[in-house]
Amino acid sequence: MGRRKLTVLALGAVGLAGALTLAAFAAPDRARASTRSRLPTDPDEVIATVPPRDPEEVAARRALATSPDALEIAVSLARADIQRARSTSDPRYLGRAQATLAAWWNITDAPPDVLLLRATILQSLHDFPAARADLDRVIALRPDDAQAHLTRAVVATVTGDYAAARASCAVLANAVISATCLAPLDGLAGHADEAYAHLAQALAGVRGNAELRGWAETALAELAIQRGDNDVALAHLQAIVARDPSDAYGRAALADVLMLTGRAAEASALLAGHEQIDSALVRRAIAEHVTHGPDETRLVQMMRDRIAAAAERGDRIHLREEARFALEVDADTAKALRTARDNWSVQKELADARLLAQTAVAAGDPEAAAPVIAWAKATGVHDAQLDRWLRQREDAR
Amino acid sequence: MKAFVILAVIAVATPAWAHKPSDAHLKLAVDGSIVTGRLDIAVRDLDAALVLDENADGDITWRELTAAAPRIRAYVADRLAFAADGQSCTTALEAAGIAELSDGAYWAMPVRVTCPHRPEVLAITYRLLFEIDAQHRGLVHLEGQTLIVRSGDPVRAKLDGETSFTSFVKEGVWHIWMGFDHILFLLCLILPAVFQRPGQRWAPATSLRTVAREVFEIVTAFTLAHSITLVISAVGLITLPSRIVETAIALSVVAAAANNLARVVDARWAVAFALGLLHGFGFSSVLIDLGLPSHELIGALLGFNLGVELGQAAIVIALLPLLYLIRRTLAYQALLWGGSSVAALIAAIWSYQRWFA
Numbered sequence: 001m002g003r004r005k006l007t008v009l010a011l012g013a014v015g016l017a018g019a020l021t022l023a024a025f026a027a028p029d030r031a032r033a034s035t036r037s038r039l040p041t042d043p044d045e046v047i048a049t050v051p052p053r054d055p056e057e058v059a060a061r062r063a064l065a066t067s068p069d070a071l072e073i074a075v076s077l078a079r080a081d082i083q084r085a086r087s088t089s090d091p092r093y094l095g096r097a098q099a100t101l102a103a104w105w106n107i108t109d110a111p112p113d114v115l116l117l118r119a120t121i122l123q124s125l126h127d128f129p130a131a132r133a134d135l136d137r138v139i140a141l142r143p144d145d146a147q148a149h150l151t152r153a154v155v156a157t158v159t160g161d162y163a164a165a166r167a168s169c170a171v172l173a174n175a176v177i178s179a180t181c182l183a184p185l186d187g188l189a190g191h192a193d194e195a196y197a198h199l200a201q202a203l204a205g206v207r208g209n210a211e212l213r214g215w216a217e218t219a220l221a222e223l224a225i226q227r228g229d230n231d232v233a234l235a236h237l238q239a240i241v242a243r244d245p246s247d248a249y250g251r252a253a254l255a256d257v258l259m260l261t262g263r264a265a266e267a268s269a270l271l272a273g274h275e276q277i278d279s280a281l282v283r284r285a286i287a288e289h290v291t292h293g294p295d296e297t298r299l300v301q302m303m304r305d306r307i308a309a310a311a312e313r314g315d316r317i318h319l320r321e322e323a324r325f326a327l328e329v330d331a332d333t334a335k336a337l338r339t340a341r342d343n344w345s346v347q348k349e350l351a352d353a354r355l356l357a358q359t360a361v362a363a364g365d366p367e368a369a370a371p372v373i374a375w376a377k378a379t380g381v382h383d384a385q386l387d388r389w390l391r392q393r394e395d396a397r
Numbered sequence: 398m399k400a401f402v403i404l405a406v407i408a409v410a411t412p413a414w415a416h417k418p419s420d421a422h423l424k425l426a427v428d429g430s431i432v433t434g435r436l437d438i439a440v441r442d443l444d445a446a447l448v449l450d451e452n453a454d455g456d457i458t459w460r461e462l463t464a465a466a467p468r469i470r471a472y473v474a475d476r477l478a479f480a481a482d483g484q485s486c487t488t489a490l491e492a493a494g495i496a497e498l499s500d501g502a503y504w505a506m507p508v509r510v511t512c513p514h515r516p517e518v519l520a521i522t523y524r525l526l527f528e529i530d531a532q533h534r535g536l537v538h539l540e541g542q543t544l545i546v547r548s549g550d551p552v553r554a555k556l557d558g559e560t561s562f563t564s565f566v567k568e569g570v571w572h573i574w575m576g577f578d579h580i581l582f583l584l585c586l587i588l589p590a591v592f593q594r595p596g597q598r599w600a601p602a603t604s605l606r607t608v609a610r611e612v613f614e615i616v617t618a619f620t621l622a623h624s625i626t627l628v629i630s631a632v633g634l635i636t637l638p639s640r641i642v643e644t645a646i647a648l649s650v651v652a653a654a655a656n657n658l659a660r661v662v663d664a665r666w667a668v669a670f671a672l673g674l675l676h677g678f679g680f681s682s683v684l685i686d687l688g689l690p691s692h693e694l695i696g697a698l699l700g701f702n703l704g705v706e707l708g709q710a711a712i713v714i715a716l717l718p719l720l721y722l723i724r725r726t727l728a729y730q731a732l733l734w735g736g737s738s739v740a741a742l743i744a745a746i747w748s749y750q751r752w753f754a
Contacts (some may be wrong), residue, residue, distance in 0.1 A: 036682065037435070037494035037505035038639060043460035047495055048440040048502045052455040058448070090416040095532025096445065102531065125532075276416045305499060306417070313420050313534040314545050 051084075069103045075113045082120055089248045089277045094124050112141045116148055123151065126317045126346060128159045139168075146172055153181050160348040162188065162379070175202050176216055183219040187226050188350065190380035196223040214240050218250055225257065226350065228384030233257050241270075252279040255287070260385075264290045275299065278306060282321040286328045300329055319343035323355055333363035344371060350383055357389035366393045417500040419533040421525060423508070426564070427540065427556055428697075432479065432486070432510040432519065437496050437503040438526070443469060445529045459495075462504070466493065469504060476524040477508075480551075481516030516556060524549035540564075562700040565684075569704020572683050573712075578646050578747065579676055581740050583709060585653035586615050586665050587716070588733055591724035601724045608721055611666075616713060618670040624702055626677025631684055631698055642678040643751040649675050650744035657737035680705065 040047065057080065064073045078097040085093035098121050104110035110118065119134035135152040138145055149168040156165035162185055169181035179202040186195035203216050221236035237254035240247055251270065258267035268287035272295075274280035285299040307322055319339050327336035340359040344352055353372045360369035373390065375381075419442050425434035440457055444450055449465045450457050470490050479486040493506035512519075523535040523546045535546035537554065544552045573579050590611045593602045602608045629635050649672035655661075662668055684701055723729045 036639060037496040039494045040459040041638075043458065043463070045459045046456045047459055047462055048444070048457045049455050050441050050444050050450055050457060053448075053450065053453045055453075088416070091418045091532070092416070092441075092530060095419060095530035098531035099527070099529050102528070105531070278416070302499075309417060309420070309499070312536060312543055312545075313418065314547075315418065 064100065071111060071113070074100050074103065075117065078117045082117065082124075085124065087246060089279070091124075094121050097121055109137065112138045112145070112148075116145070116151070119148075119151060119155070123155055128155050128347065131155050132159065132161075144171065146174075146177070150177065150181060157184055157188075158347045158349055160375070176206050176212060179203075180212075180216040180219045183223060184350075187223050188379050188381045190382055192223050192226045192382065196220060196227070199223070210243060214244055214247060214250065218253065221250075221253060221257075222350075225260075225385075226383045230257055230261050234261075248274070248277050248279060252283055255280075255283045259283070259287060259290070265293070268293055268295075275302065278318060278321060281306065282325050286324065289329045303329075316342070319346065320352065320355060323359060327359055327362060333359065337363040337365060337368055341368065348375065350381070350386065353381075354383070354385050354389065357386055357393065361389055361392050361396060364396070366397050369393050419526065419530045421533070421535050422503075423521070423523065423535060423537045425508075425510075425519075425537065425539045427516065427519065430481070430512045430515050432508075432512065432516075434508050436473065436477070436490075436506045436508050437498070438473075438506070439498075439500065440495075440502045440504055442526050442530065442533070443472075443504055446526055447472060469493075469506075473506065473525065478522040479510045479512065480520040480522075481512035481514060482518055483520075484513045486510045486512035486516075519554045519556060520551045521546070521554065522549070522551040562696050565697045565700030566704040566707070568683075569701040569706075570708040570711075571704070572680065572701075573705045573708035576679070576683075578650055578744070579679075580712060581744065582646075582650045582653055582672070582676065583616070583619065583712065584716075585650065585657055585737060585740055586619070586669050587612050587713060588720070588736060589657055589665070590615070590717075591720045591729070592733075602721070605718075605721050609717065612713060612717055614666040615669045616709060618666040619673040619676070620702075620706055620709070622670045622673030623677035623680060623705075626674045627680045627684070627702065628677075628698060630678050630681040637678055639682050640751065642675065642682065644748050645675045646679050647744050647747035647751055651741050651748065654737045654741035654744065657733060658741070 057077070060073050060077055064070055064077060068074075078100040081093040081097035081100065085091065085097070097117065098105060101114055101117060101121075104114045105118065115134045115138045119131040119138070122128075122131035122134065132152065132155050135148055135155060138148040139152065142148065149171045153165045153168040156162070156168065165185055166182070169178055169185065172178040172181055179199045183195045183199045186192070186198075199216060199220055203213070203220070206213065217236050217240050221233045221240070224230070224233035224236065234254070234257050237250055237257060240250035241254055244250070251274065255267040255271050258264065258270065264287040268284050268291065271280045271284040271287070275284060281299065281303055285296070285303045287293070288296040288299050303325055307318065307325070310316075310318055319342050323336050323339035323343055326332045326339060330336075337356075337359040340352075340356045344356045353375060357369045357372045360366060360372075369390070372386070376386065376390070419439060421439070421442070422437040423434060424437075425432050440449070440462070443465075444457055447465060447468055449461055449469075451461050451464070473490055474488070477488060479488060487510070489509045489511070491507040491509060493504050496503045496505040519539070521537055521544070523537070525535060526533040527549060537544040537546060537552060539554050540556060542554060544554055546552050591602050591608050592599055593607065593611070626635075630637070652672060653668060656665070656668060680701070684697065720729070723732075
């Protein structure tokens with residue numbers, strides 16, 4: 001046998017051994033990792049940890065169990081669960097809040113307090129039309145309810161009903177809240193510069209209320225991103241995360257800006273330890289994939305498992321994440337485009353428009369971006385990233 | 398080496414549980430008029446429904462869980478029912494263990510359902526946890542279908558005529574192919590078979606026939622050994638903790654691979670037999686997790702074992718001619734030494750993970 005043939009074969013053998021090693025790490029014994037059950041031997045082994053129980057809440061739950069239509073108790077329990085869902089990003093609490101409101105869940109004209117909570121839950125489950133209908137009902141009953149108007153403005157913005165969103169923002173008396181409410185609408189209308197200046201000014205004199213400040217500054221950061229001022233956005237988002245490390249939205253937005261500016265390794269470090277939250281996991285998996293980081297294999301598998309688990313229970317509320325993952329990790333442009341389209345039919349924020357334009361370009365299907373172009377024309381929006389994708393689309397045609 | 402091990406430890410010790418909506422899994426296998434399987438419910442969901450954390454310190458211990466077991470059983474018994482073509486079945490709930498899923502620990506409770514006859518349509522009424530979590534879903538896995546239960550209304554599964562025997566054959570094949578450790582063990586044993594020692598020195602085998610005979614001996618010894626322990630442990634004569642079994646299986650791969658490097662034992666059929674005994678214990682826990690129908694135990698055992706043999710035979714038949722062809726080349730030497738080293742390394746990592754995970 002010739003020398004060259006031998007070399008080729010030897011290389012092949014080394015390759016096979018390498019592939020075996022890789023396979024062992026990529027699927028570290030998948031059969032075992034399945035759901036084998038075990039019998040603990042130590043009675044003191046901690047099997048699970050739950051948030052410490054508040055005795056008052058236990059009493060309230062007991063009272064609600066005996067009289068499920070006790071409105072005040074149900075509302076305060078549901079409110080606490082929604083707050084918990086928000087602060088921990090754990091969707092289980094949304095289902096618990098919904099269960100607390102079971103007595104009224106299917107009643108169209110439920111009491112206004114229930115309608116407001118139901119709308120908040122429906123919004124979190126991405127059922128925007130149902131949330132909007134409930135909010136309209138609350139406002140018909142309580143035309144001055146600030147919380148209802150604020151939530152209605154958010155829901156109407158997501159679904160592209162900008163006139164309704166503006167009308168609700170206008171009702172809000174507080175200057176910062178009103179300016180923050182209007183900021184994304186002005187941004188979408190092509191006035192990002194003015195909106196930024198206005199909101200920054202409104203926020204300048206304000207002290208206290210960390211939650212409101214965080215929300216307003218997030219709006220500022222998003223306007224800055226829209227203008228292509230990534231450094232300014234970075235500064236805002238870093239301040240937000242430093243003030244409130246549990247702000248999952250701010251952390252994800254910061255990671256996005258870092259990745260956008262070629263600092264994926266920093267984005268990955270920022271998200272490390274937050275992988276239990278889907279929005280963090282998908283971004284960290286992408287960041288590790290881009291930088292070929294040490295956790296790439298594990299995180300990519302974790303994200304795949306999570307997408308599969310959501311599909312298994314019939315959920316489709318992670319379309320944005322799924323499309324990004326398909327595009328940037330799987331490089332499956334057709335699937336990414338399909339998912340981005342489905343996502344666009346549910347929500348129409350700037351991020352959704354960018355995603356559809358980007359996936360259309362990547363998939364070599366410029367026509368698929370037509371709805372975004374029509375939308376951009378109708379709103380008059382200008383956005384650094386979106387405009388770049390649309391230019392690339394023009395060049396591709 | 399060190400870097401590898403550290404990496405592996407990090408991968409195992411992910412601290413935070415995934416944040417997921419609440420799901421429970423009901424995995425079922427139908428065997429004649431008997432339906433067996435396992436119901437997995439998140440411990441934190443059970444705590445929300447039944448208050449398991451007696452001392453309210455936020456930690457749910459195994460002691461608290463065992464104390465609550467009768468309450469959990471009563472809760473499930475009240476809310477889970479089966480019917481075969483309209484006729485109700487009786488449900489028995491057996492002693493539960495713990496299964497770790499991506500979002501935390503689950504109460505894994507074996508379920509045994511006895512129906513009046515073999516169901517064509519199995520109706521499952523599942524009403525757990527909806528009262529505490531309206532987004533809870535019961536996911537029923539049955540013969541490759543997944544039914545999603547969103548409310549207390551019964552769901553129906555149409556069952557095809559596949560017998561449990563063929564399904565256990567499939568499981569056997571699947572398990573040997575997916576169970577990387579069994580394949581690795583077998584590969585380590587047959588890799589050196591194309592090299593023999595007729596006199597004092599090792600030399601490439603001269604006929605495919607002798608090679609085939611040796612491989613046949615090895616595979617038969619392995620089969621015999623793991624069949625023995627599979628039966629012993631599946632019928633409950635001897636059961637070993639899975640941590641010990643799994644670690645020992647990984648160590649057996651280390652041993653088989655190391656033997657290729659050091660050439661301590663020439664009679665690899667003996668190695669196959671001695672260490673194959675361990676693998677049988679591993680197979681049996683898979684079989685038990687599948688929901689072993691005890692009244693048709695023999696059929697299930699035979700089917701599963703047959704599947705394992707078929708899976709093995711496919712691998713050996715595909716590999717042997719290849720090995721024979723390249724036995725005189727450098728590539729073969731690279732595969733023998735490199736492959737065995739890599740196998741030993743991987744299996745050592747597994748042993749570590751399985752013992753300390």
